[in-house]
Amino acid sequence: MLHSAHCALMSMTSSGVLVVAGTHGNEVNAPWLLQQWRANPVLIDAAGLPVQKVIGNPEAFRRRRRYIDRDLNRCFLPDLVECETSGLEFQRARELLRLHGADGENPCAVVIDLHSTTAAMGNSLVVYGRRPADLAFAALVQGALGLPIYLHEADPEQTGFLVESWPCGLVIEVGPVPQGVLNARIVEQTRLGLQMCLRSLEHALQGEARLPDALVVHRHLGSRDLPKSDNGEPQALIHPELQGRDWHDIDPAQAMFRAADGSDRGEEWVAGEIPVFLNEAAYAEKSIAFSLTRREVWPVEVTWLQALQQLIRAA
Amino acid sequence: MLHSAHCALMSMTSSGVLVVAGTHGNEVNAPWLLQQWRANPVLIDAAGLPVQKVIGNPEAFRRRRRYIDRDLNRCFLPDLVECETSGLEFQRARELLRLHGADGENPCAVVIDLHSTTAAMGNSLVVYGRRPADLAFAALVQGALGLPIYLHEADPEQTGFLVESWPCGLVIEVGPVPQGVLNARIVEQTRLGLQMCLRSLEHALQGEARLPDALVVHRHLGSRDLPKSDNGEPQALIHPELQGRDWHDIDPAQAMFRAADGSDRGEEWVAGEIPVFLNEAAYAEKSIAFSLTRREVWPVEVTWLQALQQLIRAA
Numbered sequence: 001m002l003h004s005a006h007c008a009l010m011s012m013t014s015s016g017v018l019v020v021a022g023t024h025g026n027e028v029n030a031p032w033l034l035q036q037w038r039a040n041p042v043l044i045d046a047a048g049l050p051v052q053k054v055i056g057n058p059e060a061f062r063r064r065r066r067y068i069d070r071d072l073n074r075c076f077l078p079d080l081v082e083c084e085t086s087g088l089e090f091q092r093a094r095e096l097l098r099l100h101g102a103d104g105e106n107p108c109a110v111v112i113d114l115h116s117t118t119a120a121m122g123n124s125l126v127v128y129g130r131r132p133a134d135l136a137f138a139a140l141v142q143g144a145l146g147l148p149i150y151l152h153e154a155d156p157e158q159t160g161f162l163v164e165s166w167p168c169g170l171v172i173e174v175g176p177v178p179q180g181v182l183n184a185r186i187v188e189q190t191r192l193g194l195q196m197c198l199r200s201l202e203h204a205l206q207g208e209a210r211l212p213d214a215l216v217v218h219r220h221l222g223s224r225d226l227p228k229s230d231n232g233e234p235q236a237l238i239h240p241e242l243q244g245r246d247w248h249d250i251d252p253a254q255a256m257f258r259a260a261d262g263s264d265r266g267e268e269w270v271a272g273e274i275p276v277f278l279n280e281a282a283y284a285e286k287s288i289a290f291s292l293t294r295r296e297v298w299p300v301e302v303t304w305l306q307a308l309q310q311l312i313r314a315a
Numbered sequence: 316m317l318h319s320a321h322c323a324l325m326s327m328t329s330s331g332v333l334v335v336a337g338t339h340g341n342e343v344n345a346p347w348l349l350q351q352w353r354a355n356p357v358l359i360d361a362a363g364l365p366v367q368k369v370i371g372n373p374e375a376f377r378r379r380r381r382y383i384d385r386d387l388n389r390c391f392l393p394d395l396v397e398c399e400t401s402g403l404e405f406q407r408a409r410e411l412l413r414l415h416g417a418d419g420e421n422p423c424a425v426v427i428d429l430h431s432t433t434a435a436m437g438n439s440l441v442v443y444g445r446r447p448a449d450l451a452f453a454a455l456v457q458g459a460l461g462l463p464i465y466l467h468e469a470d471p472e473q474t475g476f477l478v479e480s481w482p483c484g485l486v487i488e489v490g491p492v493p494q495g496v497l498n499a500r501i502v503e504q505t506r507l508g509l510q511m512c513l514r515s516l517e518h519a520l521q522g523e524a525r526l527p528d529a530l531v532v533h534r535h536l537g538s539r540d541l542p543k544s545d546n547g548e549p550q551a552l553i554h555p556e557l558q559g560r561d562w563h564d565i566d567p568a569q570a571m572f573r574a575a576d577g578s579d580r581g582e583e584w585v586a587g588e589i590p591v592f593l594n595e596a597a598y599a600e601k602s603i604a605f606s607l608t609r610r611e612v613w614p615v616e617v618t619w620l621q622a623l624q625q626l627i628r629a630a
Contacts, residue, residue: 178493260351
């Protein structure tokens, strides 16, 4: 971008774009990407947008642990700012909002939260709820790169996600990669996803964005745990023929689980239900072996883009 | 096995076979297999051998961490018993020897130590040094299942491995699997490897063992770290075309590393050097991105089997 165009763009918005890596301290690829980006500013084309880059949970990242006291990505609860909930992550959540929230010291209207997973999710987006600006943002990125979208909503057991505390936000979720492992392919997928997010925002800001006709989402239906004994020990594991088949249509005859003796376990598969986050390491403690979704094709509404533009153009 | 044959076999040896899972507390598949085996004794055919099953590092396993103070699998140093080295793992190493060592309360002449790795090692064996009984044991299992063998020796930076403190011992190393993730395929590979180890020992004990003509080993040459900046940050990652190619012949033109901007880095590949443990999560802190080996075919010596038989037949 030419210097003059860059300046013109900067003056159109006083609000930044927040890019968060290491919200979970053992998801190490995005923090490495941000560090490399700092050292080499042309690594990712920010499309002239004022980007703020932060490590979500620096202490957990330093110790290569998902979190210290509590999952930071479940701490962004509606009453977060008022309540004096204790613990490192609640404190960090408040700090992130104070520094980079929509009304913070360095205000950001949009957040992009970079995650990785041990599940074979490929390069994908997670959207929380149905805020029009989020749907426009996701539709623009999906229209450009074809990334699948996991629409997470209406699960009272899973709340307090970071992006919900900003007016607009997406998660980029890339896998499979073990926790604590740097992987060049995962880094490159994250880089491409992030760059397209920034380009899409710039297109929206400039009035050049063209939404696709339809948005394909995988809408969250619920989650399944492994079969457990009375004392909570797994009695069977995700079936080897199911492992790695995130986003795939599953034959209803496919067993969910397999016991150590090779026998199949678990309920019947419901036709049309599509698994995601199969065997994400961190979800074991949340009693989630995988989640189930339904693939839906939504007509894109023109008001979505207007909502996104309104947000990012607001002075 | 018939009851009478079983009893006859038991009386041939007073020494047990020690099976250790969870030497690293975040390698969760083998501990689960042992737990399932306890609940269902026919899950693994112990071939009539008196097997002692233990969790190597119970406290680390409870916390799903590799270790608490220090890697338990580097604590079995020659002067371990004499020196009053402190820390949970040194204490546990002494305890394991006191309880299950060759001269322990429940003496075991042979140990099988079950590990998993984030590297694509498949189902494999690790042998430490060239003790004849170890080589016979490994040759019998390789002859039956064809598993590749990583022969680790002569690396002054990597010492104190558990199996070295028993008269005979092998590591079964299975991957790829993320730390903390239960995977049915990894469990089954571990089960098959362990069962063949036990069957091989029984064949040796009964005088029915037939060694193959040759033992194929991948002999440890050394290790490579990622290119690092002065402050220790990685400047490039394992090349995506190298990732997952453990045990494979590598084209000398193949780059070792790739930087975030897509450029290749690292020295020339030496023809004939074969990588193993590519991107094992736990080796990052040991500054090991992967290790290099040379494939060698050794004629099997008849004295190896005699050494193994002498050990397991000793009263």
